[in-house]
Amino acid sequence: MAALTKEETEALIQEVLEVYPEQARKDRAKHLAVNDQSLEKSNKCITSNRKSQPGVMTIRGCAYAGSKGVVWGPIKDMIHISHGPVGCGQYSRAGRRNYYVGTTGINTFGTMNFTSDFQEKDIVFGGDKKLAKIMNEIEELFPLNKGISIQSECPIGLIGDDIEAVAKKANKEIGKPVVPVRCEGFRGVSQSLGHHIANDAIRDWVLENRDGDDSFPTTPYDVAVIGDYNIGGDAWASRTLLEEMGLRVVAQWSGDGTIAEMEKTPKVKLNLIHCYRSMNYIARHMEEKYKIPWIEYNFFGPTKIAESLRKIAALFDETIQEGAEKVIAKYQSEYDAVIAKYKPRLQGKRVMLYVGGLRPRHVIGAYEDLGMEVVGTGYEFGHNDDYDRTIKEMGNATLIYDDVTGYEFEEFVKRVQPDLIGSGIKEKYIFQKMGIPFRQMHSWDYSGPYHGYDGFAIFARDMDMTLNNPCWKQVKVPWKTAESSDVAVAASA
Amino acid sequence: MPSVMLKKNAEGKLVFYVPKKDLEEVAESVEFDSPDKWGGEVLLSDGSKYYFEPINEQPDFPVTLRAKRLDSGE
Numbered sequence: 001m002a003a004l005t006k007e008e009t010e011a012l013i014q015e016v017l018e019v020y021p022e023q024a025r026k027d028r029a030k031h032l033a034v035n036d037q038s039l040e041k042s043n044k045c046i047t048s049n050r051k052s053q054p055g056v057m058t059i060r061g062c063a064y065a066g067s068k069g070v071v072w073g074p075i076k077d078m079i080h081i082s083h084g085p086v087g088c089g090q091y092s093r094a095g096r097r098n099y100y101v102g103t104t105g106i107n108t109f110g111t112m113n114f115t116s117d118f119q120e121k122d123i124v125f126g127g128d129k130k131l132a133k134i135m136n137e138i139e140e141l142f143p144l145n146k147g148i149s150i151q152s153e154c155p156i157g158l159i160g161d162d163i164e165a166v167a168k169k170a171n172k173e174i175g176k177p178v179v180p181v182r183c184e185g186f187r188g189v190s191q192s193l194g195h196h197i198a199n200d201a202i203r204d205w206v207l208e209n210r211d212g213d214d215s216f217p218t219t220p221y222d223v224a225v226i227g228d229y230n231i232g233g234d235a236w237a238s239r240t241l242l243e244e245m246g247l248r249v250v251a252q253w254s255g256d257g258t259i260a261e262m263e264k265t266p267k268v269k270l271n272l273i274h275c276y277r278s279m280n281y282i283a284r285h286m287e288e289k290y291k292i293p294w295i296e297y298n299f300f301g302p303t304k305i306a307e308s309l310r311k312i313a314a315l316f317d318e319t320i321q322e323g324a325e326k327v328i329a330k331y332q333s334e335y336d337a338v339i340a341k342y343k344p345r346l347q348g349k350r351v352m353l354y355v356g357g358l359r360p361r362h363v364i365g366a367y368e369d370l371g372m373e374v375v376g377t378g379y380e381f382g383h384n385d386d387y388d389r390t391i392k393e394m395g396n397a398t399l400i401y402d403d404v405t406g407y408e409f410e411e412f413v414k415r416v417q418p419d420l421i422g423s424g425i426k427e428k429y430i431f432q433k434m435g436i437p438f439r440q441m442h443s444w445d446y447s448g449p450y451h452g453y454d455g456f457a458i459f460a461r462d463m464d465m466t467l468n469n470p471c472w473k474q475v476k477v478p479w480k481t482a483e484s485s486d487v488a489v490a491a492s493a
Numbered sequence: 494m495p496s497v498m499l500k501k502n503a504e505g506k507l508v509f510y511v512p513k514k515d516l517e518e519v520a521e522s523v524e525f526d527s528p529d530k531w532g533g534e535v536l537l538s539d540g541s542k543y544y545f546e547p548i549n550e551q552p553d554f555p556v557t558l559r560a561k562r563l564d565s566g567e
Contacts, residue, residue: 388517
């Protein structure tokens with residue numbers, strides 16, 4: 001199907017909006033836009049980070065998801081207590097596939113679920129005593145933990161428990177960092193505020209732990225990888241490239257990361273930000289307090305990787321710049337082979353994306369390297385600055401949708417007819433039943449890594465295996481195929 | 494009275510960032526910008542104007558300062 005023109009896309013948005021009552025239509029209209037590369041600022045065309053309309057199917061998460069699930073959860077040697085009823089922790093346990101090295105239950109705790117399992121009496125009489133008791137039990141059962149974080153669920157804020165006091169007391173008793181995080185699910189409009197709260201908790205309770213302690217030997221090439229959650233091994237695939245070009249990666253935030261790495265981050269020379277949305281706050285804080293500059297980079301697809309490696313290297317001396325060129329040259333035959341193999345199979349295919357905080361813009365380059373085109377993209381919980389960065393990446397007259405509703409997304413797909421959709425698990429089965437190839441782009445559909453040159457090969461293979469799978473020809477219902485209508489006409493004659 | 498995070502970008506221009514608003518803009522002009530006086534009216538590239546209480550030295554960028562909003566520019 002030919003690409004839609006600007007007028008057609010605008011008409012499509014109007015058509016989709018028509019079913020809403022007036023108030024909702026007015027609100028939703030602000031969140032849907034046709035991309036126009038000539039715009040410098042996204043706030044001219046799209047509104048984001050606003051409360052979702054009641055009654056529509058939103059795909060957003062909550063502040064607890066942003067803090068426990070995204071920022072704190074992957075720190076492997078800490079124990080993260082889901083403080084409140086059992087469900088929030090249990091149903092999100094290990095779902096994000098943040099890989100790590102270690103022995104689970106001994107010195108690492110990433111896939112385990114710790115909860116205070118609130119009962120009625122804890123709501124009535126408060127849960128502070130229970131929390132203190134839990135932390136003592138944790139110390140006894142898991143002595144190799146390096147710290148505890150308390151991730152508040154909704155009731156904690158509602159009943160007014162003083163988790164900060166409990167944390168301070170426990171910190172004195174056990175002599176390890178104990179971090180209270182006020183990430184009750186009702187805060188904010190999406191998981192995005194949870195990221196911010198989690199960043200602030202790191203700033204207040206972790207970052208200055210080693211201020212004034214210079215015992216950690218530094219080099220001029222120290223960097224920290226910030227906002228890479230090691231989904232399916234992403235951070236490892238990124239880290240190897242950085243180390244090969246001569247940099248020393250001191251800390252990984254927070255995939256396969258440890259609390260010690262986080263405490264050492266103020267000693268680095270440069271912060272590298274992959275997921276801007278969830279960790280720019282802490283990078284900006286470190287810039288102000290420790291004068292550490294930060295830059296954004298993108299390790300999806302060879303074009304963007306080479307661009308990013310050179311951009312990072314430009315901030316260091318010639319040895320690193322040579323190192324970057326060497327890395328790019330070393331992997332060239334590898335990624336050329338990947339492109340030669342998959343590009344003919346994927347050329348010209350059209351993709352619609354709807355993901356979280358960085359992928360709606362970061363993966364565009366990787367698709368373009370494979371000859372594919374992204375015709376629609378949107379963020380669940382992005383802010384204006386994310387859309388500012390997206391406008392330039394997307395083609396003119398493509399669709400941009402913020403906090404898209406289930407209904408809008410389906411209607412867009414029916415009209416745009418993309419060859420592939422990349423979104424989350426809640427969207428997956430709807431679109432598969434509609435007969436459209438789908439990749440779950442939050443945790444790479446149980447595959448990965450997708451970052452780095454190694455990841456690109458896996459990315460290309462996965463896209464090909466999904467798109468060109470013969471099963472998609474089988475999902476058309478028999479009475480809607482051409483032959484059966486011929487038969488029906490013949491039978492009715 | 495928003496808190497504004499100010500820093501210099503690679504070209505040496507002042508970048509203006511208001512966290513609560515996700516506002517990230519380059520400053521077009523600063524009223525007083527000399528080694529012994531800094532502040533006054535700051536005009537952003539989107540047309541909005543902010544006012545900083547002038548101080549008698551160059552701030553050590555990046556830094557967070559309180560600003561007064563003068564004109565939205567809309």
